[in-house]
Amino acid sequence: MSKTLLKDKIAPKHILVLALLVLAFLFPQIVTQPYFIQIAITVLIYCYWSSAWNIIGGYAGQFALGNGVYIGIGAYVAVLFHQEGFGSPWIGMVLGGVISVMFAFIISKPCFKLRGTYFSLATVAFLHIVRYIILGFNSIFGMETNGGMGIMIPYTGRWQDMQFGKEGFYYVILVMLVLILVVSNVIRTSKMGYYLSAIKTNQGAASTIGINVPKYKMMAQCISAFCLALGGAVYVHFLLNVSPYDVFGYDLSLEIMIYCVIGGSGTLWGPVFGALVLGIINETLRVQLGSDIAPLASAFYGVALILIVRFAPGGLYQLGQMLINKIKGSLGKKKSETKEVSVQ
Amino acid sequence: MSEERIIVVDHLTKRFGGLKAVDDVSIHLNRGETLGLIGANGAGKTTLFNMISGVLKPTSGTITFDGVEIQKKKAHEICKMGIGRTYQIVQPFTTLTLLENVLAGALMRHPRVADAREVAEGIIDMLGISHLKNTKGASLTLIQLKRMEIARALATEPKVLLLDEVMAGLNPGERVELLETMQKIKETGISIIIIEHIMKVIMTLADRAYVLNQGCLIAEDTPQKVMEHPEVIKSYIGERHYAS
Known part of the structure; x- marks a missing residue:
């Protein structure tokens, strides 16, 4: 009796997740070449960002195309906070998150009155405004930002300064990824998750069953912005450099969105899946074929995006699930067939 | 006791540009009552529902629910106060x-x-x-x-349920099934307003009925009496049939 209960609680899915987690934690011990760890860190941070974008873009279904802006705000605030001698970039990181939430609130308040494409465009506009402000000025409020040159972060190697070598960064970002998956899962399975799904499919009907649509969209946007900002702060300390081209780039916002959609937006594992597959392909192509190939990668994304949106709107993740179900179904059929035969 | 009014719609008007979709309509719903709302297509029935449920804001007039004016409230607030609805589509x-x-x-x-x-x-x-x-x-x-x-x-x-043409698009067998369901809901004692073209539904369920025509209220009575109202026959069956 107790055995069957245990069996019910521990599904193969849980074992798979656990195995993945163990594998992820052992990875730097097994594969020690810095080159691979470097790729792994980049892929992990994209997994994290895609999962963060998924909260507003996937669960709430609001295509916030310019949400990379919060990565940049988080990064700049954390770096400037430390550079100007206010304290550790860790505190700066949290402050960056809070400032991002404030911006998200101010920007989204009017934008949520717009629907669909207009909302997306408004978020892009905000990204461009912030980017050109950073590009156009060498200092902001008296703090040196060096315009397009960006800010170099002096290497100290101290964890207080958010620096801990490649392996350290790998683990920090992995823990962040695990945390955001936990947060996503809590959202997904709570009242908020059901409300966001309702808003995503039918805003009108959602409001007539008592859902405060703007409030829940805003909550999703603020949580997403906060998480994106934290990732930005950590990632630039790994790069030891923050520049508007990197963190306020339109490409970054697009990539996060594309990974999420191709992987499967609105699902827990879709963004991770998309970022893993595409991130690895992307990094490998770039290293193997040089930076000339970058435009080709964009073309590849474009084609992949069209195919996914047309034939598998649930993304690769759902496609995989469908395949597994089909295989299971055909296996089940065969089993029952053999049973029938044996009965005969 | 049964005459306590849970919803009072007072001189309600909704304009869409030059068109008066609902024109100075005053109706009320008693607690525990089932109210029928009938009228030809375009009479303003759904517009009235949309205003009561907060989907549309009226041009003028008031809607009072349980003693509180709700015409300026948002849809989710009205739902929270206790008005639930279904959609025609x-x-x-x-x-x-x-x-x-x-x-x-x-x-x-x-x-x-x-x-x-x-x-x-x-x-x-x-x-x-x-x-x-x-x-x-x-x-x-x-x-x-x-x-x-x-x-x-x-x-x-909800304390009040607004049902907007739940029978539309169903075949006769399905209608009978759904009518039974609606009867069950009525027996729970909830106050209901029904928009319906199928007269059998109104005759079976409604305690009272209003007739709207081109945005205006033209009749109010028991369902049986409303059916005999000349204006109703005119607007529903057509003037020629009425004449003959």
Whole structure:
């Protein structure tokens, strides 16, 4: 009796997740070449960002195309906070998150009155405004930002300064990824998750069953912005450099969105899946074929995006699930067939 | 006792540009009563529903619910106060299952998902659709969707239920089934306003009926008497038939 209960609680899915987690934690011990760890860190941070974008873009279904802006705000605030001698970039990181939430609130308040494409465009506009402000000025409020040159972060190697070598960064970002998956899962399975799904499919009907649509969209946007900002702060300390081209780039916002959609937006594992597959392909192509190939990668994304949106709107993740179900179904059929035969 | 008015609509008008969709309409709903709202297409029935449920704001006039003016309130606030509705053209959450659709409605009064699920399961059981609970909204048939919408509205635990042409698009067999369901809901003692073209529904369920024509109120009486009203026959069956 107790055995069957245990069996019910521990599904193969849980074992798979656990195995993945163990594998992820052992990875730097097994594969020690810095080159691979470097790729792994980049892929992990994209997994994290895609999962963060998924909260507003996937669960709430609001295509916030310019949400990379919060990565940049988080990064700049954390770096400037430390550079100007206010304290550790860790505190700066949290402050960056809070400032991002404030911006998200101010920007989204009017934008949520717009629907669909207009909302997306408004978020892009905000990204461009912030980017050109950073590009156009060498200092902001008296703090040196060096315009397009960006800010170099002096290497100290101290964890207080958010620096801990490649392996350290790998683990920090992995823990962040695990945390955001936990947060996503809590959202997904709570009242908020059901409300966001309702808003995503039918805003009108959602409001007539008592859902405060703007409030829940805003909550999703603020949580997403906060998480994106934290990732930005950590990632630039790994790069030891923050520049508007990197963190306020339109490409970054697009990539996060594309990974999420191709992987499967609105699902827990879709963004991770998309970022893993595409991130690895992307990094490998770039290293193997040089930076000339970058435009080709964009073309590849474009084609992949069209195919996914047309034939598998649930993304690769759902496609995989469908395949597994089909295989299971055909296996089940065969089993029952053999049973029938044996009965005969 | 039964004459206590739960909804009072007072001189309500809605203009869309030059068109008066609802023109100076005053109606009321008594507590525990089932009210029929009839009229030809374009008479303003759904517009009236949209204003009561907060989807549209009236141009002028007031709507009072349980003693509180609600014409300026938002749809979700009105739902919270206790008015639930269905749509003439069904509005399911297509990516959610039937149970999840109803559960989403129950979450307003029962924020814990487990509690809301229990409430939702009780309601879909009453409406006889529990066997469909794991079917996605996108795969349900029209009658199943209509039942789901009623269940979803009931899950918000309303004091007043607005049913907008739930019979439209159903075949006679399905209508009989749904009529039984509606009778069951009426027996729970909830106050209901029904918009319906199928007269049998109004005759069976309604205690009182209003007739709208081109935005104006033209009659108010018991369903039987309303049917005999010359203006009703004129606007419903047509002037020629009336003459002959």
